Amino acid sequence: MSPKTNECHPSFIRGLWALTYRELKKWLNDPIMLIMFILQPLIWMGLLGKSLNIQGLFSAGNINLPPQIPIPGSAIIYPPGVSQVILNGTWFSQLFANMGINIMQRTFGVTDYFSYMAIGMVSMIVVTATMFSGMSIVWDRRLGFLDKVISTPVSRATIIFSKILNSTLRAMFQASVILALAYILGLQLSSNFTIINIIGIYAAIFLLSTGLSSIFLAVSIRATRMERPMQIVNLIIMPLMFSSNIFFPISMMPEWLQPIASANPLTYLTDAIRQLTILPLDISALIIDFIYLSVFAIILAIIGIVLSWKYLVK
Numbered sequence: 001m002s003p004k005t006n007e008c009h010p011s012f013i014r015g016l017w018a019l020t021y022r023e024l025k026k027w028l029n030d031p032i033m034l035i036m037f038i039l040q041p042l043i044w045m046g047l048l049g050k051s052l053n054i055q056g057l058f059s060a061g062n063i064n065l066p067p068q069i070p071i072p073g074s075a076i077i078y079p080p081g082v083s084q085v086i087l088n089g090t091w092f093s094q095l096f097a098n099m100g101i102n103i104m105q106r107t108f109g110v111t112d113y114f115s116y117m118a119i120g121m122v123s124m125i126v127v128t129a130t131m132f133s134g135m136s137i138v139w140d141r142r143l144g145f146l147d148k149v150i151s152t153p154v155s156r157a158t159i160i161f162s163k164i165l166n167s168t169l170r171a172m173f174q175a176s177v178i179l180a181l182a183y184i185l186g187l188q189l190s191s192n193f194t195i196i197n198i199i200g201i202y203a204a205i206f207l208l209s210t211g212l213s214s215i216f217l218a219v220s221i222r223a224t225r226m227e228r229p230m231q232i233v234n235l236i237i238m239p240l241m242f243s244s245n246i247f248f249p250i251s252m253m254p255e256w257l258q259p260i261a262s263a264n265p266l267t268y269l270t271d272a273i274r275q276l277t278i279l280p281l282d283i284s285a286l287i288i289d290f291i292y293l294s295v296f297a298i299i300l301a302i303i304g305i306v307l308s309w310k311y312l313v314k
Contacts, residue, residue: 134220214304
């Protein structure tokens with residue numbers, strides 16, 4: 001009778017949870033890093049979001065008109081109660097103030113620019129969390145942990161998916177904190193916001209995080225120094241942010257930038273979250289956002305996983 005060979009076939013779910021738990025525990029045990037990730041978008045919201053008071057440009061106090069404006073001729077149709085000889089400058093100020101509210105509504109979809117920008121900060125923290133996912137695998141390689149995991153029966157797919165899941169969960173958690181802080185600072189939610197909308201927000205974050213973390217893992221998989229992923233992050237993060245609708249709507253951008261912004265996945269994440277939080281819900285636009293994010297996640301995840309599988313060696 002031939003002896004039976006003892007083969008170890010570890011469960012994919014157990015291996016995935018063990019590696020993901022390790023990553024999350026390592027992250028939570030470093031409160032300074034956690035605070036820094038949250039502090040950056042909080043500073044952007046508190047300083048830029050509040051100081052960039054665009055709606056204040058259209059306030060009556062910024063319109064300096066003389067107390068009385070002479071009106072020549074009689075062909076002008078005046079509002080009721082307004083003299084045909086002189087027109088009170090206060091009426092003009094109020095007219096421009098109401099016009100400013102309408103301009104804000106047509107341009108940003110809301111009358112409060114802080115709410116518009118605060119949702120953009122959620123997208124910013126998602127991108128930051130996923131982009132730094134590639135650095136963790138570089139650190140594991142330098143510490144020798146990656147070589148030990150590869151030597152175990154745990155599949156390479158488990159190693160890759162644990163990194164992706166870790167960055168996705170981190171992005172969701174940090175986005176939740178930013179949304180809560182933005183609400184405290186004055187985020188104005190739309191009347192159709194419900195608890196179900198939160199599920200949609202997490203779904204959109206999950207899709208973008210999956211795609212971005214997959215490709216950044218593939219880029220960093222062979223790196224042994226932190227400089228390369230850091231350079232890639234610094235090169236991409238700012239153009240990715242400012243070529244999206246985080247700070248400004250696409251329709252008001254220069255014509256040469258609009259096609260780039262329309263292809264930017266960050267634009268669709270930001271629009272999806274705004275649809276679910278501060279804007280009147282447009283089902284057709286929301287469906288387009290999720291279709292784009294789904295295709296983006298699938299394509300980049302396949303590319304990233306294939307490259308990571310190929311180059312994930314000792």
